Amino acid sequence: MNKFLVLKDDEKINVQAADVEAAAAEGVSLSTYLNNKYASIVEKFNGELDAFDIALLSKGIIVKDNLEFGIQSSSMMKFFTTDENRNLFPEFVIRQLRQISGMPSIINDLVASTRVINGDSAKQVVLDLSNTPAGQKNKQALKKRRIAEGANIPVAELKLGEVSIKIYKYGIGVKATYEVLRRTTVDMFRKQMELVSLQAGYDEVGAVIDVIVNGDGNTNPAVVYKATELNPDATEGKLDEITLVKFLVKQAPFNYDTLIVDEEIYTQICTILMDKNLTNAINPKISFEFPQGLLSNLRVVYSEDLEKTSDSKHQIIGLAKNYAIEKTIEAGSMINEVSKTVENQTQLAVMTENAGFNKIDSRASAILKLA
Numbered sequence: 001m002n003k004f005l006v007l008k009d010d011e012k013i014n015v016q017a018a019d020v021e022a023a024a025a026e027g028v029s030l031s032t033y034l035n036n037k038y039a040s041i042v043e044k045f046n047g048e049l050d051a052f053d054i055a056l057l058s059k060g061i062i063v064k065d066n067l068e069f070g071i072q073s074s075s076m077m078k079f080f081t082t083d084e085n086r087n088l089f090p091e092f093v094i095r096q097l098r099q100i101s102g103m104p105s106i107i108n109d110l111v112a113s114t115r116v117i118n119g120d121s122a123k124q125v126v127l128d129l130s131n132t133p134a135g136q137k138n139k140q141a142l143k144k145r146r147i148a149e150g151a152n153i154p155v156a157e158l159k160l161g162e163v164s165i166k167i168y169k170y171g172i173g174v175k176a177t178y179e180v181l182r183r184t185t186v187d188m189f190r191k192q193m194e195l196v197s198l199q200a201g202y203d204e205v206g207a208v209i210d211v212i213v214n215g216d217g218n219t220n221p222a223v224v225y226k227a228t229e230l231n232p233d234a235t236e237g238k239l240d241e242i243t244l245v246k247f248l249v250k251q252a253p254f255n256y257d258t259l260i261v262d263e264e265i266y267t268q269i270c271t272i273l274m275d276k277n278l279t280n281a282i283n284p285k286i287s288f289e290f291p292q293g294l295l296s297n298l299r300v301v302y303s304e305d306l307e308k309t310s311d312s313k314h315q316i317i318g319l320a321k322n323y324a325i326e327k328t329i330e331a332g333s334m335i336n337e338v339s340k341t342v343e344n345q346t347q348l349a350v351m352t353e354n355a356g357f358n359k360i361d362s363r364a365s366a367i368l369k370l371a
Contacts, residue, residue: 012058013038013051015087030091052091059085065187073187080178090338093349096193105201107327109258109299110208110319112360114327165328166217168207171352172200178345193349200351206305208325209260211357212317212365220362222317225250227370237314237371239268247318247368248298254320254364258299261316262306265370269300314371324364330354 013034023033034051035042042051049057056063059082062074079089174196176184184192215221227234230246248256261269299321306317319325330353338349359365 007054007057011041011044011054013041013055014058014084015055016084017087020087020090029094031095052088052095055088056092059088061085061088061186063186063190065185073185076181076184076186076189077178078186080181089347093193093338093347096190097349097351105197105204106301107201107204107208109301110205110260110321111325111327111357112322114329116329116331118331165356165358167328167330167354167356169352169354170200170204171350172196172203173348173350175346175348178347181347202303205260205301205303208357209303209305209317211325211359212260212319213367215362216356216358218359220359222362223251223366225366225368227368230368234370239265239272239316239370241272243368243370244272247316247366251318251320251363251366254323254361256318256320256366257297258301258319258321258324259316260301260303260306260319262304262314263302264314265316266300266302314369316368316370317365318368319365323361324359326358326360328356328358 015030015034019033019037020030023030026033031050031052034055038051038054041054042049045054059078060074061078062071065071065073079085079092174193181189212222225247227239227243228236230250231240231243234240234243259269306315338347340347
């Protein structure tokens with residue numbers, strides 16, 4: 001059984017309204033404030049519990065079910081049985097919001113990196129490969145090539161984008177009446193909050209698609225390839241192996257390792273994989289290697305937002321995940337808040353952030369149109 005379920009009197013932490021006010025006055029979370037105030041008690045638990053965990057246990061609030069030992073998490077209404085318990089509820093919810101904001105999300109399969117900026121706008125850094133020395137009118141794509149003695153060396157230039165990244169406010173909230181909380185365990189509440197985070201991740205996919213398709217404001221919409229241009233034998237509206245492979249290698253040296261597709265194309269890809277096991281058709285004694293990485297394992301991400309954002313169905317977005325999209329977050333804009341409304345006895349928890357998406361390199365994403 002959990003050795004921390006029963007605490008000694010000198011191990012308990014009781015949170016008063018004055019503690020909540022002091023934490024707010026210092027501009028720190030209640031958890032941080034308690035860890036500092038009760039550092040000597042926290043040390044007794046060897047890093048397994050922090051001060052807020054101890055405060056919950058001090059009030060007999062169990063946050064996780066343990067079926068092995070027949071332990072059930074507490075009812076959410078236990079947070080409202082005493083004034084001291086009520087002091088714990090806002091911080092408990094905020095901790096759940098912080099925790100789920102760091103959970104794995106589908107957006108992590110589409111974004112190469114996340115950048116934190118000061119202010120509500122910033123310009124992206126762009127790699128210019130045009131190689132246009134002063135006095136030359138004709139642009140030539142930058143390539144490593146043989147140069148004559150004394151001739152100019154091809155140079156790539158890092159520049160700032162012409163237009164600032166667009167930052168928008170994103171948010172989601174959860175509201176519950178006291179009646180609902182009374183019939184909900186703490187563990188179930190945590191699960192419901194995880195579902196909120198899952199939905200929030202899916203909702204961001206639409207914003208990523210919009211930037212890939214239309215650009216981030218720096219005249220960089222996605223290049224569009226028609227299936228019949230890549231494969232004259234392609235069938236209208238239907239994906240085939242040849243067309244897919246040609247699309248994946250079209251933007252070499254970028255490795256298109258991620259596809260965003262609608263329901264129809266998702267189904268077609270699954271059907272191709274199930275109907276044709278290419279490894280069984282090849283002599284098992286022969287192995288193939290693709291050292292350029294142009295053909296590798298593919299992430300296939302389904303999104304209903306693809307049809308909403310794009311101008312037609314039956315198209316695939318391909319991207320080299322590590323070089324395509326960056327997420328930008330305004331510093332200090334991630335806000336988690338909890339409030340209560342006495343008139344209708346409800347509790348409301350919201351989380352918001354100011355963020356935007358931009359392209360790292362426009363060549364790292366493209367569109368394949370099947371129809």
